[in-house]
Every structure is written in structure tokens, then in C-alpha cells.
Amino acid sequence: MAVRAAVAGASGYAGGEVLRLLAGHPEVEIGAVTAHSSAGRRLGELQPHLLPLAGLVLQDTTAEVLAGHDVVFLALPHGQSAAVAEQLGKDVLVVDMGADFRLKDAADWERFYGSPHAGTWPYGLPELPGARTALAGTRRIAVPGCYPTAVSLALVPAYAAALAEDEAVVVAASGTSGAGKAAKPHLLGSEVMGSMSPYGVGGGHRHTPEMIQNLSAAAGARVGVSFTPTLAPMPRGILATCTARARPGVTAADVRAVYEKAYADEPFVHLLPEGQWPATASVYGSNAVHLQVALDPDAHRIIAISAIDNLTKGTAGGAVQSMNIALGLPEVTGLPTIGVAP
Numbered sequence: 213m214a215v216r217a218a219v220a221g222a223s224g225y226a227g228g229e230v231l232r233l234l235a236g237h238p239e240v241e242i243g244a245v246t247a248h249s250s251a252g253r254r255l256g257e258l259q260p261h262l263l264p265l266a267g268l269v270l271q272d273t274t275a276e277v278l279a280g281h282d283v284v285f286l287a288l289p290h291g292q293s294a295a296v297a298e299q300l301g302k303d304v305l306v307v308d309m310g311a312d313f314r315l316k317d318a319a320d321w322e323r324f325y326g327s328p329h330a331g332t333w334p335y336g337l338p339e340l341p342g343a344r345t346a347l348a349g350t351r352r353i354a355v356p357g358c359y360p361t362a363v364s365l366a367l368v369p370a371y372a373a374a375l376a377e378d379e380a381v382v383v384a385a386s387g388t389s390g391a392g393k394a395a396k397p398h399l400l401g402s403e404v405m406g407s408m409s410p411y412g413v414g415g416g417h418r419h420t421p422e423m424i425q426n427l428s429a430a431a432g433a434r435v436g437v438s439f440t441p442t443l444a445p446m447p448r449g450i451l452a453t454c455t456a457r458a459r460p461g462v463t464a465a466d467v468r469a470v471y472e473k474a475y476a477d478e479p480f481v482h483l484l485p486e487g488q489w490p491a492t493a494s495v496y497g498s499n500a501v502h503l504q505v506a507l508d509p510d511a512h513r514i515i516a517i518s519a520i521d522n523l524t525k526g527t528a529g530g531a532v533q534s535m536n537i538a539l540g541l542p543e544v545t546g547l548p549t550i551g552v553a554p
């Protein structure tokens with residue numbers, strides 16, 4: 213029998229992307245789609261690329277509308293998910309694409325999000341050590357932020373194998389869809405086209421504690437992260453350039469061997485052949501992660517560069533991958549690894 217799924221926040225970018233993937237998922241039947249200011253409008257007006265779903269009408273985001281589904285995806289602004297989730301039955305699989313349940317440390321949550329901490333759910337990044345065990349059979353999933361997905365997959369093997377020491381330095385470029393669909397002046401075409409700009413500089417970005425959480429768990433000790441995000445003139449994609457000091461004696465061959473082993477059996481994380489570097493265009497619309505590593509002999513730093521589609525592996529693809537695990541379906545079901553290029 214098909215898994216019946218509802219999507220809250222279906223008029224937004226993350227909601228639209230999860231609907232795109234669910235529409236092609238052989239085990240899923242789409243039920244209610246909900247929104248806020250666009251309730252009452254046809255999905256086809258707002259997400260015209262979702263042609264088979266064009267006739268669905270967006271309803272208000274209420275527990276009554278979302279009830280009666282096996283899976284509910286929440287693609288809502290931060291702080292909105294907890295109130296909805298607590299009204300849904302414990303047997304319903306709730307997949308939160310917002311940040312509400314990602315962080316373990318309540319003080320971190322309050323510092324970066326400025327509201328009381330709602331709790332912590334199993335973390336929807338299956339490639340992290342132990343994550344699949346926590347996701348199997350769960351009825352609550354916290355999907356990671358898009359930057360923490362790119363950065364954690366790039367650096368966790370280096371810290372887990374004790375190749376890297378001290379803090380990580382990350383500079384990452386994101387496409388504008390990362391900021392959502394709501395109109396904001398800094399996202400206007402005339403501001404973004406032909407220009408790149410940093411934001412959230414100096415430890416101010418709310419994804420920093422999530423990266424620290426993941427890298428510290430891998431290292432078994434606190435790992436600091438200096439994170440600088442930048443906005444790039446493209447609709448989708450993240451290119452994360454991550455570096456960490458290599459422990460004395462670590463060689464380029466050691467780094468390569470650790471990453472080859474770490475990702476040998478991963479269906480979505482693809483360590484590129486030596487000498488080939490990731491590009492966002494190669495993962496456009498795909499759940500794949502393209503990754504390359506090197507050792508800079510002068511700085512003796514490990515360099516790991518990853519490319520993801522922020523809306524696919526960075527949000528909706530990670531959500532569907534984690535749903536598959538929770539429901540006991542093959543993990544790759546309904547998830548593309550083929551990009552769209554040029």
C-alpha cells in the first residue's frame with residue numbers, strides 16, 4: 213500500500229522540491245499540500261514545474277488538514293514546526309526540514325535562534341556515523357541545514373580518522389534559493405547578478421553550531437568552526453571549501469585512503485577521481501554530493517571541497533533519503549543522482 217504524504221509549506225522552495233521528489237517516488241502518494249499566505253491557491257500557480265500536481269489546492273497549515281497521512285513533511289519557517297508536530301500522532305512520521313530539532317544544546321539554540329529550545333530529533337544525515345541506526349524506524353526526523361550537510365560530509369572523515377586537528381575553516385558559496393522564496397531586497401536580481409558577497413561573517417551564522425556539533429561528534433572532542441557563507445549568482449547549489457590542519461606526519465595518500473574508505477559504499481557521496489574538482493552544475497537537481505580532497509604541502513592543511521544542490525541533498529533529498537530509512541524502504545528510492553548540465 214502506498215505511503216500517504218502531506219507537505220506543509222508547499223508554496224515555498226523546500227516544499228516544492230520535496231513535492232518534485234515525492235511525485236517521482238514509486239511508494240508515495242501525495243495527499244494534502246498546505247501553505248500560509250497562499251492558502252486557497254492552486255499549486256500550479258505557484259509551482260508550475262510540478263505539472264502532475266498542478267490541480268492541488270493549497271490548504272491552511274493545521275493539524276486537522278495534516279492528520280490522516282503516514283508522513284508529514286514540514287517546510288516551514290524556523291520556529292513554526294514544533295507547534296504543528298506536537299499535534300500530530302506519535303505514529304505519524306514527521307520530517308522537519310526546518311531547524312527546530314537539529315541542535316542538541318539548548319544554549320546554542322537560544323543563542324542563534326532566540327527562542328526556547330523545542331528538543332532534538334534523530335538527525336537526517338544518514339552518512340554520519342550511527343545516523344542510520346537512529347533513523348531506522350523513527351517517527352521524527354530533523355533534516356540538517358544545507359551548509360552543515362555540505363561541510364559535514366566534507367570534513368567528518370578527516371576528523372573521525374584523526375587526520376585533522378584544531379578548528380576547521382569553511383568558506384562556502386550558496387545559490388539564492390537557500391534564502392527561501394519570500395521577497396527580500398538583497399535577493400533582487402539587480403543585487404545578486406554578476407556579484408558575490410559574504411554574509412553572517414565572524415561566527416554569526418546559525419549553521420555554525422550545527423557544524424560544530426557534527427564535527428565534534430566525529431572527532432570525539434570539541435572542534436571549532438570558522439564559517440563564512442557567501443551568496444552566489446545562481447539559483448541553486450552550494451560549493452563548500454573546507455580546510456583543517458593536518459596532524460604531523462599525515463600524507464596526501466593517507467587523506468585519499470581515508471576518504472576512499474569512508475565513502476566507498478555510500479550511494480550519494482561521490483569522491484571524484486584525483487585532480488577533478490566539484491562544481492555545483494554537476495549536482496543540479498541531484499541528490500549526489502561531489503567531493504574532492506587534497507593536502508596542501510605548504511600549509512599542511514587538508515582541503516576538502518564539496519558540491520551539493522542545497523534544495524536536493526541539502527534539504528528535500530536528504531529528507532526523502534531519511535524517510536526511506538525510517539520506513540524500511542531502500543534508501544535510494546525516488547532519488548536522482550544524475551544532474552542537469554550545462
Ligand SMILES: NC(=O)C1=CN([C@@H]2O[C@H](COP(=O)(O)OP(=O)(O)OC[C@H]3O[C@@H](n4cnc5c(N)ncnc54)[C@H](OP(=O)(O)O)[C@@H]3O)[C@@H](O)[C@H]2O)C=CC1
Nearest residue numbers: 221223224225226247248249250287288310390392393527
Ligand atoms: N531553501 C533552502 O535551501 C533550505 C530551506 N530549509 C528550510 O526549509 C524551511 C522552508 O524554507 P524555504 O522553502 O526556503 O522557505 P520559503 O520562504 O520558500 O517557504 C516558506 C513556506 O512556509 C510557509 N509559511 C510562511 N509563514 C508561515 C507560517 N507562519 N505558518 C505556516 N506556514 C508558513 C510559506 O507559505 P506562503 O508562501 O503561503 O506564505 C511557504 O510555503 C525553512 O525552515 C528553511 O530553513 C532547509 C534547508 C535548505
Ligand SMILES: CC(=O)N[C@@H](CCC(=O)OP(=O)(O)O)C(=O)O
Nearest residue numbers: 310311357358359386387390391
Ligand atoms: C543563501 C542563504 O541565505 N542561505 C540560507 C541557508 C538556509 C538553510 O539552509 O537552511 P535553514 O534555514 O533550514 O537552516 C542562509 O544562509 O540563511
